Amino acid sequence: MKYRISVDVGGTFTDLTIAESETFTQLGSHKSPTTPEDRSVGILNAMGLAAESLGLSLNELLSQTSVFCHGSTTATNTIIEMSGAKTGLICTRGTKYILWRGEGRRQTMFNYKMEPNTPLIRPYLCREVTERITSDGTVIVPLDEDEVRAEVRQLKAWGVEAIAVCTMWSIVNDAHERRIGEIIEEEWPGVDYCLSSDIQPIIREYYRTSCVVLNAMLQPKVSRYLRNLQGKLEDRGFRGETLIVVSNGGVVPISEVAKKPVFMLFSGPSMAPEAGYYFSELEGIRNCITVDMGGTSFDVSTVLDGQITVTKDGRILNHPTGVASIEIATLGAGGGSIATIDKGLIKVGPRSAEAVPGPACYMRGGTEPTVTDAYVVLGYISPAHFLNGRMKIDRDLAVKAVKEHVADPLGISVEDAALGITQVVNENMLGGILDMTIRRGVDPREFALVTGGGATSVPVAFLAREMGIKKIVIPRQTSVLCAFGANNAAIQMSDVVSKFSDTHAFDFQGVNDAIGGITTKGADFLTRMGIPPEDQKFELFVSARYPMQTTELEIPITLDGGKVTPAILKQMTQAFHDAYLARYKTNDPASDVEFLMWRNLATFQRPKIVLPESEKSSQSLPVTALMTTSQAYFGGGTTVETPIYDGEKLAYGMSVQGPALVILPDTTIVVPPFAALDTRKHGYFVMDVDVDTSAGAAAAKRKREPAPAH
Numbered sequence: 076m077k078y079r080i081s082v083d084v085g086g087t088f089t090d091l092t093i094a095e096s097e098t099f100t101q102l103g104s105h106k107s108p109t110t111p112e113d114r115s116v117g118i119l120n121a122m123g124l125a126a127e128s129l130g131l132s133l134n135e136l137l138s139q140t141s142v143f144c145h146g147s148t149t150a151t152n153t154i155i156e157m158s159g160a161k162t163g164l165i166c167t168r169g170t171k172y173i174l175w176r177g178e179g180r181r182q183t184m185f186n187y188k189m190e191p192n193t194p195l196i197r198p199y200l201c202r203e204v205t206e207r208i209t210s211d212g213t214v215i216v217p218l219d220e221d222e223v224r225a226e227v228r229q230l231k232a233w234g235v236e237a238i239a240v241c242t243m244w245s246i247v248n249d250a251h252e253r254r255i256g257e258i259i260e261e262e263w264p265g266v267d268y269c270l271s272s273d274i275q276p277i278i279r280e281y282y283r284t285s286c287v288v289l290n291a292m293l294q295p296k297v298s299r300y301l302r303n304l305q306g307k308l309e310d311r312g313f314r315g316e317t318l319i320v321v322s323n324g325g326v327v328p329i330s331e332v333a334k335k336p337v338f339m340l341f342s343g344p345s346m347a348p349e350a351g352y353y354f355s356e357l358e359g360i361r362n363c364i365t366v367d368m369g370g371t372s373f374d375v376s377t378v379l380d381g382q383i384t385v386t387k388d389g390r391i392l393n394h395p396t397g398v399a400s401i402e403i404a405t406l407g408a409g410g411g412s413i414a415t416i417d418k419g420l421i422k423v424g425p426r427s428a429e430a431v432p433g434p435a436c437y438m439r440g441g442t443e444p445t446v447t448d449a450y451v452v453l454g455y456i457s458p459a460h461f462l463n464g465r466m467k468i469d470r471d472l473a474v475k476a477v478k479e480h481v482a483d484p485l486g487i488s489v490e491d492a493a494l495g496i497t498q499v500v501n502e503n504m505l506g507g508i509l510d511m512t513i514r515r516g517v518d519p520r521e522f523a524l525v526t527g528g529g530a531t532s533v534p535v536a537f538l539a540r541e542m543g544i545k546k547i548v549i550p551r552q553t554s555v556l557c558a559f560g561a562n563n564a565a566i567q568m569s570d571v572v573s574k575f576s577d578t579h580a581f582d583f584q585g586v587n588d589a590i591g592g593i594t595t596k597g598a599d600f601l602t603r604m605g606i607p608p609e610d611q612k613f614e615l616f617v618s619a620r621y622p623m624q625t626t627e628l629e630i631p632i633t634l635d636g637g638k639v640t641p642a643i644l645k646q647m648t649q650a651f652h653d654a655y656l657a658r659y660k661t662n663d664p665a666s667d668v669e670f671l672m673w674r675n676l677a678t679f680q681r682p683k684i685v686l687p688e689s690e691k692s693s694q695s696l697p698v699t700a701l702m703t704t705s706q707a708y709f710g711g712g713t714t715v716e717t718p719i720y721d722g723e724k725l726a727y728g729m730s731v732q733g734p735a736l737v738i739l740p741d742t743t744i745v746v747p748p749f750a751a752l753d754t755r756k757h758g759y760f761v762m763d764v765d766v767d768t769s770a771g772a773a774a775a776k777r778k779r780e781p782a783p784a785h
Contacts, residue, residue: 078102078136080125081144081561082118083320083343084109086152087370087411087430088529089117090555092562093125094684096141101684103128104555106462106529106741109430114149115304119311138312144561146320148343149300150293150336154391159292160236160267164201165226165255166284167243171201173284192393195288200235202226204255210575212248223255227262239291241271241284246573249276267294274335275397278573278671286397290337297336301329318566322389322400324349325567325678328604338398340391343557345401348376348383350560351525353683354548354759356381360523363548364508366535367527367556371427373408374528375507376401379517387618387629387674399569399674404507410434410447410530414477414496416484421492423500435476436468444480446500447530448473452493454707455533455736455745457719463740490708501537508542523548527556532744536733539764540749547762549752551722554741565680568600577622577669578648587638590615590673594637597677606679618672619651621663627671630654686757692726700724707734709747727756 079096082089091105105128107121119133126136153159166173174194204223207216230238238259245252249272259268271287305317318326322341332339344367351365361381367374377384389400407425411434414423423446428434432441434448436458450456451473458468474489482492512519520543526535532549539547552559574589576582594613601611615634618627630650635643648668656662700721706714715734722739730753731737733746737760746752749765 078140079142079144079562080122080140081146081558082121083146083346083555083557083561084114084117085148085343085369085371086427087409087433088554089114089121090558091118091121091125092552092555092558092684093129094562099682099685101552101559101686104552104559104741106554108466111430113303114147114300115307118145118304119307134312137308138314140313141315142318143308143313143315144318144320144326144564145304146342146346146557146561147300147339150297150339151341151343151391153293153296154289154340154394158296160295161234162196162200162237162239162288162291163230163233163235164196164239164241164284164288164291165223165230166201166203166241167207168203168205170243170280170284171198171203173281174198174201174288177281195285195292195394200230200233202230206242206251208242208244208248208251210244210247212244214248214250218251218254220254220258223258224262227259231263231266236267236295237291238266238268239271239284239287240268241280241287243280245270245272246276246278246283267291267298269294269334274337275571276573277397277571278575282395282397285395286337289340289391289394289396290335293336293339294334297339298333301333305329318564320346320561320564321567322396322398323385323567323569323676324383324401324564325569326561326564327566327568331568331600337396340396340398341389341400341403344372344374344376344403344405346557346560346564347374347403347527348378348401348560349563350550350552350556351376351527351548352378352381352383353560353563354550355523355525357755357757357759358523358546358548358761360546362521363523363525364512364519364544365525365527365556366504366508366531366538368504368531368534369409369528370411370433370530371407371409371429373406373504373507375404375406375504375511377511377517377522384511399571402511404510406503406507408446408500408503408507409528410445410450412446412500414444414446414449414481414499416481419485421481421485421495421499423496423503434468434473436470436473438467438469438472442476444473444476444496446496448476449493449496450530450533452477452489452708453497454705454714454717456743457705457736457738460702460719460738460743463738490714494708494710497534497537501534501541504534504538505541508538512542519544525556526550526553529554529742532742534745536745536747536750536762536764539762545764547764549744549760549762551739551758551760554739559684563681563683565678566601566604566606567679568597568677569674570596570677571672571674573672575669575671577667578644579667581639581644583639583641583644586670586673590634590639590675591637593673593675594677597675601677601679604679610679612678612680614676614678616674616676617647617670618674619647619668619670621655621666622669628654628658629674686759688756689727689758691728691756693728694726695728695730697725697729697731700729702738705736707736707745709734715748722760725754725760727754727758729754 105124110117205219355363386402411427412424434445570593707717735746737744
């Protein structure tokens with residue numbers, strides 16, 4: 076089999092990259108509009124474009140494909156839209172209101188008017204049963220099986236579609252949860268159900284209950300989606316392996332994720348930092364910010380000293396998932412974000428025109444102005460070259476939408492109204508970058524800014540200048556960056572176990588038994604995947620805290636012969652003190668340290684895609700790539716004549732001075748008057764920005780201010 080295909084399904088476009096599976100050479104990238112009614116249709120359309128480019132039929136391409144890797148926002152959108160399965164919860168008597176109480180605190184401490192979080196499911200669907208297990212696993216109240224049967228029948232009568240089970244201290248002794256699962260199968264064969272001890276056995280009942288309920292809500296819909304997609308691929312000749320992108324940035328087989336769809340919640344954007352760092356590393360830069368602007372959202376992620384920023388507290392709509400995930404700041408600021416007037420000010424987002432009807436210029440019935448319409452009005456997007464001419468757009472419709480909804484109400488020109496829309500959405504996006512950098516004590520000025528998403532290359536120079544960032548890396552794959560990252564992703568499985576111990580009286584035997592269990596699970600997973608032992612990699616982490624604290628820091632640890640020994644315990648303790656000092660600028664080396672959860676990451680790094688290298692051009696001026704000129708508006712009341720270059724003809728060594736537009740098949744790069752664009756030997760572009768001397772001061776000022784509420 077010859078090909079390796081990755082697809083990332085977004086709200087507006089479906090992105091695809093394809094590589095040769097034996098030499099790992101990148102062969103191309105393609106985009107097709109997402110089909111919301113059945114997303115598999117958009118995937119097959121993108122595959123059809125890839126097949127056509129190779130001179131093959133779709134069936135021929137799929138029959139020669141060894142690996143299909145898929146990232147999707149299906150799980151994310153299901154929870155955001157609250158369109159998941161009607162779910163019932165079976166829990167220990169006295170805990171039915173745990174989803175209502177949550178963490179018992181406001182996210183914004185001083186906002187006493189803040190509305191409480193809406194529970195994932197209503198209290199009447201949380202059914203209590205008599206049972207009780209203590210923290211050491213002792214059964215002090217046996218499970219009342221008759222109550223369980225009665226509650227399952229009641230949930231069935233109420234028409235629930237999935238059942239979640241979460242009992243007290245099942246992370247230590249799961250016997251009651253197992254028996255409840257057996258009773259569910261006896262009373263209601265075929266219903267979807269899941270046990271918290273299977274999905275994510277983490278300490279803290281609220282986190283674990285939230286996680287298993289989210290999983291149950293997702294399971295029917297995501298399973299149907301994956302089965303439907305797999306069936307359509309197989310009907311067209313696909314016999315390879317399907318891998319699904321999960322929240323921690325790895326990929327797992329479709330059979331594994333179908334049981335645990337909660338691990339797909341951040342599938343869509345989780346590949347961006349891996350792909351961004353791939354290109355940043357080619358530039359010799361180990362710190363990078365990856366920004367991904369698609370049709371509906373804007374995602375920001377960071378890599379610090381070669382390490383992707385990860386959180387073990389991934390959340391959706393402020394509900395904890397309990398799942399380790401790539402840390403990403405997501406804002407409702409995409410090319411399809413709708414601009415409105417609110418009390419005399421321009422407001423952009425979070426509403427989006429999405430793929431249907433889309434921006435006004437798409438000619439699909441949309442009438443409200445979007446960010447994309449503003450770019451068309453300003454001349455940043457050329458209608459004649461949009462998506463390489465594959466998709467027609469109408470500038471007059473964009474002008475009409477901006478004029479009627481923004482320019483006329485404000486009494487300004489259409490160009491200034493469009494520029495105002497872009498400035499507002501830029502401020503919104505800057506807020507996300509600031510949250511991931513300056514507001515965490517990270518100075519972004521020496522970072523590389525890497526672009527992803529079909530729309531990012533338009534505003535990126537303006538964002539960089541405002542942040543004081545001098546270097547922007549723009550891959551030719553920028554519009555399909557997450558799909559490119561998926562083709563490079565490692566096969567990974569993360570397993571967690573809760574086992575409390577502390578430095579005062581460390582339970583070496585208990586901790587080592589717990590660690591042995593999760594490392595065995597990781598090794599079994601990689602073995603099932605056919606990975607030889609010599610290629611299996613394991614990383615271990617522990618969540619630690621000082622006594623009486625309610626949050627932990629996760630730190631990496633190295634074992635001695637697979638065991639925690641007194642010497643390893645000393646190293647772990649010192650590593651925690653050091654990590655605490657680095658994070659909070661203080662620590663307490665004389666204090667005991669408590670260890671709560673242990674996480675094993677089992678990994679096989681697949682061979683990465685190789686980008687072909689090109690010879691350096693004898694010409695530095697891009698005269699052979701010049702297509703035409705047009706008018707673009709950068710402010711000041713007048714338009715500027717702007718050269719338009721064919722990005723496919725910009726060879727290694729050529730340099731483009733701003734103002735200019737560089738047209739690629741799936742995106743447009745805007746080179747403003749204060750920037751210049753160079754081409755590298757691996758085909759990607761580097762934009763050098765003439766940073767305004769006031770940018771550093773502006774960034775420092777923003778460090779002390781919240782993001783503007785536009």
